[in-house]
Amino acid sequence: MKQDDLTRLVYIVDDDFSVRDSLRLLIEATGQTVRQFESAEAFLHDYNHQVPSCLVLDVNLPGMDGLGLQQQLAKKDIAIPIIFISGHAGIPDSAKAFRAGAVDFLKKPLDTALLIERINEALRKDTEAWQERRSKLERQERIDRLTDREKEVLHLIMDSYSNKEAARILGISYRTIDLHRAHIMEKLEAGNIVGLIRIAMYNNELNNKALCA
Known part of the structure; x- marks a missing residue:
């Protein structure tokens, strides 16, 4: 299956509805499918590993914060590309996010052109990884x-x-x-x-x- 034929998802996790909604409108205008959540817990409950995706994630969330979610995803062996966004986080948080494999760490107010560029890069990366996982599974099924x-x-x-x-x-x-x-x-x-x-x-x-x- 070609990359252009695949359904992809862009997840947004931010507790501020106005931020989520504006990001949704921005990203959907590029032709991507968006799913939005107000908490890390809600995202974990609804995450779909069967399609290529990326995650636009606020660092400062009530309950489990963005860095905590990143850790949980790693524990579950979920390698979704993450683009962090924040209006208040400093260098220690961004350094920790990058060490754990984040695609980028963007400050609010967001440079929307840069955000879309990073999302496209993340989706390409996850699509390639998804296709490799699918090919490996198909080979295994044949062997079986x-x-x-x-x-x-x-x-x-x-x-x-x-x-x-x-x-x-x-x-x-x-x-x-x-x-x-x-x-x-x-x-x-x-x-x-x-x-x-x-x-x-x-x-x-x-x-x-x-x-x-």
Whole structure:
């Protein structure tokens, strides 16, 4: 799927309704879909990890503050790009945010052109990461279609054994290896041996020697 075909979300978390609403209007005018929340807790409850997104996050929030939310996201292994905004935070807060991976830390009143630029950068970054995660999941799903024997045969193919050598190692006939190889090619949707190995190399499970145990 191309980047232009993807739905993306821009989350806004700010306890000031007027700020949230003005940012929503600004960002929606660029064609992006926006979801807004008045608290970190509300955002965590409604966050959708299944689409590329970025987060425009106020530092000073009641309850869990922006830096606290950043920490919670890290604990949950949620790598959404974060653009912090603040009217009062100082250098220590911005330094802490950057050390934890923030995209930027913008002071209010906001430079709207810069904000849109940062949002676009963040969405591109998360879209690329999302597409890689999706590709990895698809490769894993293909691998999971294989039987244990087919995984053993694939492992030997990756180690450059010929069909005859693989047959000898596994104690089965050359013809059976040939059939397994054909099934592997079909299940992994590989057009040729190069494509087959490429799919397998990107799969962590097949890098585990226990696979042939």
